[in-house]
Amino acid sequence: MRxxxxxxxxIADSIDIEKIKMLMEAAGxxxxxxxxxxxxxxxxxxxxxxxxxxxxxxxLEWIRHWGNGGGDLSSETCITDAVKTLESDxxxxxxxxxxxxxxxxxxxxxxxAGLTIEMIDGCIKELEIKNDCEGI
Numbered sequence: 001m002r003x004x005x006x007x008x009x010x011i012a013d014s015i016d017i018e019k020i021k022m023l024m025e026a027a028g029x030x031x032x033x034x035x036x037x038x039x040x041x042x043x044x045x046x047x048x049x050x051x052x053x054x055x056x057x058x059x060l061e062w063i064r065h066w067g068n069g070g071g072d073l074s075s076e077t078c079i080t081d082a083v084k085t086l087e088s089d090x091x092x093x094x095x096x097x098x099x100x101x102x103x104x105x106x107x108x109x110x111x112x113a114g115l116t117i118e119m120i121d122g123c124i125k126e127l128e129i130k131n132d133c134e135g136i
Contacts, residue, residue, distance in 0.1 A: 005029070008110045010039050040099070040113040047091040047120070055089040058123035059098070066119075074106040075115070095120045 011020075021032050060083055067076035082101040088094060095116050103112035 006108075008108075035110075035114075037110070037114045037117055040109075040117070043113075043117055044092055044095055047095060048124075049090065049092060051089045052091060052124060052127060053089055054127055055091060055123055056083050056087070056094060058127055059083050059094060059119055062119050062123050072106060075102050078102050078106060079119075091120055091124060 011017075017034055017036070021034065024032055060080060063071075063076050063079045063083075067073060078101040079098050082097040083094065086093060086097045088097075098119065099112050099116040102115070103109050107115060
């Protein structure tokens with residue numbers, strides 16, 4: 001019987017993913033699906049350290065829409081609770097609370113990082129666009 005596998009790791013930007021796939025194929029691995037996200041700790045270290053007014057509210061709205069769009073209720077609930085409990089608009093603090101609430105519980109570390117990155121980056125960008133439009 002065949003098996004599905006999941007492999008995660010950290011690579012340098014200079015590594016050619018196609019070469020990794022070729023090596024895996026040579027080892028007998030088929031149907032290779034590669035997903036990449038920024039390395040979480042590096043991404044977290046580069047977040048703004050100042051308060052971004054409205055960020056926690058934007059995150060609550062984002063996760064509600066994500067849940068309505070098919071995201072799992074367990075993760076939505078955990079993230080909503082984390083944001084409300086933290087009461088902070090500092091991106092790194094929010095990201096850390098969100099990631100730690102779901103990593104290893106309702107999401108794998110990789111998926112928790114991906115969801116956190118998508119949410120925080122998207123909400124920051126949304127607020128920047130809103131503020132540009134309002135002339136703030």
